[in-house]
Each structure stands twice: as structure tokens, then as C-alpha cells.
Amino acid sequence: MDTVYIRGLKARTVVGIFEWERRLPQDVILDIEMSADVRTAAASDAIADALNYKEVCKAVKAHVEASEYQLVETLAESITRLIVLEFDVPRVSLVLNKKGALTDAADVGIRIERGREDYADVSQAEAS
Numbered sequence: 001m002d003t004v005y006i007r008g009l010k011a012r013t014v015v016g017i018f019e020w021e022r023r024l025p026q027d028v029i030l031d032i033e034m035s036a037d038v039r040t041a042a043a044s045d046a047i048a049d050a051l052n053y054k055e056v057c058k059a060v061k062a063h064v065e066a067s068e069y070q071l072v073e074t075l076a077e078s079i080t081r082l083i084v085l086e087f088d089v090p091r092v093s094l095v096l097n098k099k100g101a102l103t104d105a106a107d108v109g110i111r112i113e114r115g116r117e118d119y120a121d122v123s124q125a126e127a128s
């Protein structure tokens with residue numbers, strides 16, 4: 001399987017457990033790797049056959065900026081769910097970097113990997 005990736009996607013959102021974090025939006029930086037078979041797009045040279053990374057960026061940024069989660073875990077899970085279900089991606093790996101959250105650390109965050117099987121119940125419910 002091939003990979004379509006996005007690195008360093010920046011979005012501003014309310015995320016955190018402290019009172020000041022509920023008031024002040026912060027930047028999160030996302031690195032995303034999506035499994036994809038790129039052979040059809042390579043043969044046709046048509047964007048319609050490709051996993052369009054610009055469309056993924058647009059959808060993820062809009063989703064993150066509208067969200068208000070407490071934990072990076074919840075935010076990360078919601079992003080992988082969106083990518084798998086809305087873009088029909090078999091497997092996605094996400095690094096969510098919450099830069100500036102801790103003064104004594106360069107950055108903190110979370111890395112998760114999810115696949116269609118993780119959201120199988122949702123896919124079935126939406127199909128019926």
C-alpha cells in the first residue's frame with residue numbers, strides 16, 4: 001500500500017483541561033499519513049482518482065477549529081474517524097502536537113493509528 005501524507009498542518013482550537021485553556025484557543029500541528037493505492041491516479045493523471053490531500057486538509061482544519069475537546073486523545077480520535085469515514089481511507093496514522101502547552105517541554109502530543117475496522121459499527125449504522 002502507498003501513502004498520501006500531510007505534514008505540519010496547523011489549526012487553532014480550544015483544547016485543554018484548565019480554565020485558561022477553555023478561554024484561549026491554541027495551535028495544534030498535525031502530521032497525517034493515509035494509506036492509499038495510488039496506481040489508478042498515477043495511470044489516469046486525474047485528481048478524481050486521487051485521495052485529494054487539499055480536501056483532507058480543508059475538512060480536518062474545519063473540524064479541529066470547530067471542536068472544543070478537553071483531551072488531545074479525544075481530538076485525535078475524532079480526526080482519524082473523520083478521515084477514515086469521510087475519505088474512505090483504509091488506515092490512517094496521526095501525530096497531534098500541542099506546541100506550547102508546557103513551558104518546560106518543546107512540545108507534547110499524541111500519536112495514534114486507526115483503520116476501517118475501528119469504525120466498522122459506525123460505517124454499518126450510516127449505511128443502513
Ligand SMILES: Nc1nc2c(c(=O)[nH]1)N=C([C@H](O)[C@@H](O)CO)CN2
Pocket residue numbers: 015016017018021070071072073098101102
Ligand atoms: N494525556 C494527556 N495529558 C494531558 C493532557 C491531555 O490532553 N492528554 N492535557 C493537559 C493540559 O490540558 C495541558 O495541555 C496544559 O497544561 C495535561 N496533560
